[in-house]
Amino acid sequence: EPEVTQTPSHQVTQMGQEVILRCVPISNHLYFYWYRQILGQKVEFLVSFYNNEISEKSEIFDDQFSVERPDGSNFTLKIRSTKLEDSAMYFCASSEVAGGGYTFGSGTRLTVV
Amino acid sequence: GQQVMQIPQYQHVQEGEDFTTYCNSSTTLSNIQWYKQRPGGHPVFLIQLVKSGEVKKQKRLTFQFGEAKKNSSLHITATQTTDVGTYFCAAKNNDMRFGAGTRLTVKP
Numbered sequence: 001e002p003e004v005t006q007t008p009s010h011q012v013t014q015m016g017q018e019v020i021l022r023c024v025p026i027s028n029h030l031y032f033y034w035y036r037q038i039l040g041q042k043v044e045f046l047v048s049f050y051n052n053e054i055s056e057k058s059e060i061f062d063d064q065f066s067v068e069r070p071d072g073s074n075f076t077l078k079i080r081s082t083k084l085e086d087s088a089m090y091f092c093a094s095s096e097v098a099g100g101g102y103t104f105g106s107g108t109r110l111t112v113v
Numbered sequence: 114g115q116q117v118m119q120i121p122q123y124q125h126v127q128e129g130e131d132f133t134t135y136c137n138s139s140t141t142l143s144n145i146q147w148y149k150q151r152p153g154g155h156p157v158f159l160i161q162l163v164k165s166g167e168v169k170k171q172k173r174l175t176f177q178f179g180e181a182k183k184n185s186s187l188h189i190t191a192t193q194t195t196d197v198g199t200y201f202c203a204a205k206n207n208d209m210r211f212g213a214g215t216r217l218t219v220k221p
Contacts, residue, residue: 043211045208045210055208056208104158105155106154
């Protein structure tokens with residue numbers, strides 16, 4: 001079964017450093033998303049991406065965050081200057097159609113120290 | 114974005130008992146999705162409901178969308194230990210927003 005692949009599985013970074021989280025969505029999917037989940041809490045929407053541009057973003061997705069699809073397969077989330085409160089599991093997801101079910105990756109656990 | 118309220122927050126049942134989680138919105142939803150997240154895992158898509166009053170079944174799981182398309186429920190009949198996890202509803206307006214989830218634990 002097709003999977004969404006995320007790397008790395010775990011990233012530890014110092015406060016103030018930049019991190020890039022990487023995702024390879026399912027190849028025939030056109031819609032891409034980033035979500036985060038702080039430990040024990042709900043899954044929070046960050047951003048959706050379609051046709052090489054951001055479709056929607058949440059209030060969490062401030063100027064410190066950016067997304068990019070640098071080539072035909074990768075979809076990245078960059079956090080410019082990490083804060084302690086950015087520590088969370090970050091999930092990438094993709095869907096074939098706008099209203100369809102999302103396939104989530106296994107996540108990247110980001111720890112900011 | 115669309116906000117959905119989910120109750121209960123936690124549910125602990127004896128294996129074999131039934132389980133229900135509810136999702137409510139103050140506004141009409143275009144559709145609703147349900148996901149399951151196992152402990153330490155990622156959300157896995159279960160189902161999408163679109164039509165008013167729709168009922169869908171997956172083995173022991175029954176999903177229902179309210180007539181007014183403002184609420185939804187997931188019912189599990191005769192829970193098993195493999196049902197353990199957090200069940201999230203998610204509603205899409207412009208973006209897909211998840212409810213807070215119901216964490217189900219099952220005692221063997």
